[in-house]
Amino acid sequence: MEIYQLRTFITVAQQGHLTQAAEILHLSQPAVTAQIKALEEETGVSLFDRCPAGVSLTEAGKLLLPEAEKILLGSREMLKAARALQGELDGKLRIGTILCPRLLRLGPLFAWLKQRHPLLRVSTVQGISGGVLNEVRKKELDAGFFIGRNPYQTVHAHALEELQFVVAAPADWRVALEGCDWRMLGRQPWVGGSQFSSLSKLHAEVWRENNIAPRKVYEIDQEQTMLSCVEAGLGLCILRREAARAAEREGRLWIWGEIGRTVTLSFIYPADMHGDPLIQPVLAALAEVWPIASLEEAVA
Secondary structure (H helix, E strand, O other): OOHHHHHHHHHHHHHOOHHHHHHHHOOOHHHHHHHHHHHHHHHOOOOEEEEOOEEEEOHHHHHHHHHHHHHHHHHHHHHHHHHHHOOOOOEEEEEEEOOOHHHHOHHHHHHHHHHHOOOEEEEEEEOOHHHHHHHHHOOOOOEEEEEOOOOOOOEEEEEEEEEEEEEEEEHHHHHHHOOOOHHHHOOOOEEEEOOOOHHHHHHHHHHHHOOOOOOEEEEEOOHHHHHHHHHOOOOEEEEEHHHHHHHHHOOOEEEEEEEEEEEEEEEEEEHHHOOOOOHHHHHHHHHHHOOOHHHHHHOO
């Protein structure tokens, strides 16, 4: 069954005459007759009865006409949609993600992209900041999210938010540590960050600034694992304030205090991809879900 056969069937039904239908379709009458016959053979039913004025629908034809109209309308809608996609951005981006999707606003970000660039395909790779930065630098990832200071000129970084961090302790350590100073904290066991974790550098910098060298019981690469270790009573840890406060409200840990510094959350991509047609829509989406002046400048 072909679309052109259905179009002929509908036109003949509307005109009630083979010759008039042929004129509208710019076909010969034998061609129209042949198409109707082919459709009748495929459906196994007679569609028209001949009458003195032309042709009229059989009962089967009356029942099948609305179905044919639906199919023809659907084919037109498909062509309309296909034409709308002509010239649309088409490609794939691999984006490195860190921490939790809610913090990165991935849902609103991807929804914005899907609505405006339906052919753009995005895949994510979960990792840690240092690993994402390294893979973006080597172009194994097209872009990603990163916490900390970007040391590479070959990587563009757009600031999204300044993250606050606190020192978190097991809940039952509060009595012993409340009111203590950094020197006392330096005598306690700590849960540190692994080599490529942004929190590893943050721990080292804070310890150096406060002249302490605590014993690390573990080196962890994921924030949620660090959080779990603190809750389990293994040691102190520097955690994102938002995550630590949520845990403290539930009585799962205690916040000793803030570290007195912020760390930048950025969106990064290779510098030579600045202006790339695949990167620009993501920057535009980020400017919507993260209304930051630097992003607005990036897509201007």
